[in-house]
Amino acid sequence: MSLVFRDHQILVISPGSLTTQAQMGLAESLVPALLETQTKVYRDGSRFATTGSEDQAVWPLKQGEIADEAAFHFFLKSVYKSAVRADAVLPPALYLVSSVAWNRRQLEGLTRYLFEEVGVPALSVCMSGVTNAYAYATANALVIDVGFEKTEISAVVDSEVNLHASRIAPLGGNSINTRLSQLLPDLSETQVEDLKLSGIVETLLGDTTLAEQAEAEVRGKGEEDEGVIDVAAIVSSGRTREILEQRERELKGQVPEKKANADLDQNTFTDRDGVEHTVGRERFNIGHKLIASIIDTVALVHADLKPRAQQQAWEHVIITGRGSAVPGFKVKLLARLEEEFLVSRPPLMPEPIPNDAATMGRQTPSDSDYLTQVPTTIRLAKMADHFPEWKPKGWDTAGFLGAQIGAKQTFTSGFENLFLSRQDYNEVGPSAAADY
Template structure:
């Protein structure tokens, strides 16, 4: 088959709450143009039918919950809506190949039925399903072996990839995600609404502090005292008649030169434009989730029997999901993983002890206990459009790279065509070299 036109590629990444969509690739890889709620509505009169919009009395249906497809018919209808909406923007396009990014929680039978639907009901030209974990490693430069941690709203998927193969038998799924942070913050800040809690979590004053930052913070035992030059005459301010103005100016100056962690209080603005002041609670809420992820990582990687591959995975931990945007979250997670799992941690912290250890233990003995190093992956620097917004949705970038490689070259070993589907049906999906 001749290569497809890049302007016709349709890439869809469905999530429990929202779905990312891109129709066509530009000259450079860029973040998706469209993000829509993953929701449809029950048809008002027809059973087992759906509509794209509902009124106050319409039943809202979420096809995906906690990463799992719970209503396949509604999911398929949702995919058809996205396909038709994309074509409306460029009706001249006739041959559309699709990449659908899949959670590790999707069953094989669901994937087969989705394949059947896109060919028989939608009439797609070419189709492939890309596991989200593979999309992530493609974005990171095609690492053959890694561990992908995908933090969703209500769950976290921990998926090992070994030699480009997703090890679903070794995955761990923990029933906690970003919403767990919101629940903790709501307990600490009961006067804030759910939306205000979310605004706080997304603000730049909400941080997960490392141990070093905790020592230096306003609330730590080693908090820095203010220099004498920073003291000011309260009486002079009061008698000047400009109390509020001067205090606000002073606070602004303090914020500009003082790190967030060293301020007793800081402010954020919620969606309604209200300014809200928060104390030490802005540094709390991530600890429990990070501990649960750390435990899940260990449980997952224990199932990789080849110790060299297991160590490779420990050395390439890739974290996705918008919770990873929280300031300091990745650093705090890395610290937790090292504290919980690094073999010979005390030796690693002492260069002299480590040198002595390495001089007496050969590499074969060292690999008998892993991990002897733990590293978070580092994204390449050549995706400027993505660098501007961050890499929390990096599996989508990987899908863009994947789509360009397979559809531009006409590599039919990586996708199902209409002719192949006509011969082999939905099972053709499992013949692909993904």
């Protein structure tokens, strides 16, 4: 009989190069991570500690890779131990999110450490590409996860990462900070980060931005309802007089239309110390190197997939990670993906298609290749609507939502062979980690 854990007996840990998310216990309605900490420890001679001076700091993950195994082991142990209550009868099962950059030897060493030194009763290691696919409820996906200093591009086929067709692009969201620092050298490192998160830094798509496109769509939908007042909504708001007076001023043309950020030659932001800064249009000149790096890496991933898997992946593109949170970035990246990879399939013609038929991007098939060349469509995966706690936070960390979904399925279902138990480890050893 398979070992079964309850929701409160499960710990989820998702490590990143800069920060690590964790949560002890799974809520009935899955929520964003309740714990987030920097992925660093401090070296004190031959030992590690959870506190220390910055000159002793060790960041064990670099561009997704485990750069310092001993430091990473200690870090995971400290996160695990801090999550376990002193009166806990049984230590929690661990659901650990991994990267395609971790090799088999590192995974086996980590498994040995977690069972023998940390004392986990059960372990499941799941790649971040799969947890992102879980979040979007799809078994096939092209996952572009823009992290701090790398972008992990995973081809998920039948709910498994195709390791042969997955890659790490060497740039992440921090490359945007580097570019802003070059353009605005008077800003400190923290001020650059505050600027990036302020909402006035955008990646432009031609002459428009993501925000402008959304506003245009809303305006288009609302044109046919112009002049109609939602009385119930106004009354229930408790601001009836204020709203009606505002509407009257608007109808009289007394309220000037607010300019979009992209139309402003200058805009301001306030840093974490309360100081206001004014910046110019250089705030739009960002993201180009990052997008180019992603495009080049996606080309390698695409080439290593079979045609059927290629099209399935392109129909569920997931652009995620905090490095992708800059307004307009996802739209610009999607446009570049379409430009570079989308095959333009002509309508049926009685005559053979000439070899120089126009196509888009890197794909230039001849007339006999149109039946096998893909993708003919590129679509963003759609997030489900039944996770209300995530909507205010956004979907840039949706991989952690998928990790909770995966953890629940793995440890509470009662199905066999979904995780590595202590008994399995004692019988087979750390090499069994690759099977779970």
